[in-house]
Amino acid sequence: MGDSVLGRCSLHSSPHPEHLPAPLLKKHHKYKPVSITRRHHYSTTIMLPLLSVLDSDAGYFSTSCQIQAPVGSQCVHRSSKLGEHQLYDDHSWLSYTLPQQDLNYRPHFSLDIKTKSSKGLILHVAGRGVVPLLALYMANGKIKVSLGQDRIIQHKQKSNDGNWHRVEFSVEKSTFHLLVDGVRVTDGRLPNNEGSSLDFHNPVYLGSDLKGRTIKGQNIPMNSVTGCIRGFKMNDVTVGELEGSHKILPCFDGLMEMGTYFGGGHIVLDNYFNVGSHFVLSFELRPQHLTGLLFYAQSDKASFNVFLLENKVVVSVNDGHRAVGVSVTPRESLCDGKFHMVTVSKQREVVKLAVDSMSEEKAVAITSTSHATTLDSLSIGGTTTYSRVPVSSPFVGCLRNVKINGKPVVYKAESRVYEPVSIDRCPKD
Template structure:
């Protein structure tokens, strides 16, 4: 029952295999694929609130729906919600809340208690590890251009570098937050700069708040407000800033307008990025970024989600025999662990709702095996997993629980070609319908072995997104 007056997150995904629905990040089942039809919100019997509606096609980014542009019938009120006639009306959730991103399903974005383990992950905390590191965000223009109020926290020892960069087309062609000589500065327009007097590159966390009004722009560092910057002719009322919004540096093909503005990123950590007091959510893309781990750490590889993964080129063969062994400690209960795909063969190892699953196609047909361990995967301990294939038999062992299944009796012409091994997720160029779950793994892996040989992540062909190759938080 969901008529409890609380918000619930619902997603429906149509794929070639059918229609899948989840509520509050719990999979409630699959059905037959439906034909496209007219989208209707509400109905004769529905009384309640709908917010944060996103739609997408498989090959496009998530698109926020402008409900005011839709045809309205009956008693519909935009912008406010009243569940009980005697209760006070409440404002709908801000559209920035947990914004869905490219290459990730809506369900993976909702991150409710049902999907996350109780020990907290350090989400939204990123290390900018090189001069060309950056994260990019897409923000609704109406939020970006109407008196925007930004805030973030930064920890660095860099004396110079970009922290935030937004380009514009109007009178104000640039909004940039950056460091110079160890001091945090804010530029609005062509070299119109205000700055904090104290140096902030001391390796400690500093909270930065900045905003734009009609005739002024403001900057506060650790609660200390600097002298406001002045805008003429109500310039702040006619902002024409546009996406993407960059944290850290900007891509090499971009320019940072103004000769006083650095083009390269600070080296350090950024967290708690908000607009109008609401977490902006996940970036749509990133480069040179890894998780920023404050807590005690231990040996392992930490995947911070948001599309983070490792690729080992020409590394794995789905042949007549193989063994893949590893230890995992997840922070989400759904995510892709390993993926191999060739023309005729494939291997997927994944998590779904506290269950470890394996799906193998060796060229003679698909075999699926799953195991629900005796201990909950969210218990904060590492769990040992082994996936093996001996001819047509697939065996999966999680701790002391094992399941196995035999494939087709028909003889397969096994390939000996080495294919790329994706760990923790897949690249955007990979077909999304080729994997059982499209969300990335969040958590730690260690002791990964293929056919008894340790996997050297530091020798990976590529590391994409927030991945800490040799260090995990010691939860």
């Protein structure tokens, strides 16, 4: 079920030390999913011509096969090093799969949290045994732990002050514990040594209860606390890679700069783009993943795609008469933490792509150079359905100074924003 990459073959190895294949980023972590099938938040489907990429006279999509590839390389950024995640919405969540034996034998969890909200779920895991639910949550600004009806302990001081707080909680045979900033609250009691017969089951969630099935009837908030979480550990060991996530952004703790941050969401602008005898699209990007869809526009006949494929920028244009594709690999890695300038232009029979100081162009015989096709919408950062696009991963990272024909693209109120997107700010790495 889902995207299975059992042997994990890579399309090609990374030539740059600044980024690593996604599976290697978590190599030092102890906890990994125990199921055979590995589910990734972003799956990548890459459309590749059978004989050569982008160089066939028949066009980019002339003859193609689908290759299911692992998630593209991920740039190493400050937020990813610290494992910081922002739960910015009531329905935000992160999920992890932990070893079953550790989850059910004296589990000890710890994390740092920073929030101003007074109510919401922080962590929860369901059980099939005598303890149906373990929940860490906030109510009236106070952090609480519940192991079932009438088994609740809480920190006396309010913690929704916008500062970081260290939270630790654990389950023993006959007790369960909670510490906030090193201060231990009165222990909770478990009759009949119920802690020795736990039957918690994966996944473990940070944030909201997905469908209200786990928390319903427990007098515990179902929505996520809003704020930042970092340093999630089990038994004093950093928890491994995410199993899944929803409505998550980086924690914008440090310096900020102008731009739009795409965390897996996208923006749709209606009636904004046309493919004709000429156009110029320019923008600056700083990615966090090296594969992802940047711009996408489609009509019945015409299409326009700009995307990342590892450390390469690719553009494909079809004006309804002929398709052409161009790619550029910049001299410097796109993972160097700097913004890179990209310009896509079409002047009659020539499509040109420039990335920083590198550029490539390709001529194509267009049947009618004066014809312009208005596309229904322009998607930036991804799209809702990926069946007709060359990659099926959204762009993750920052974009700024987006211009079409020299005119800045403005995200107006009528734009459709599919979160997670932060329109007016990017974390400064």
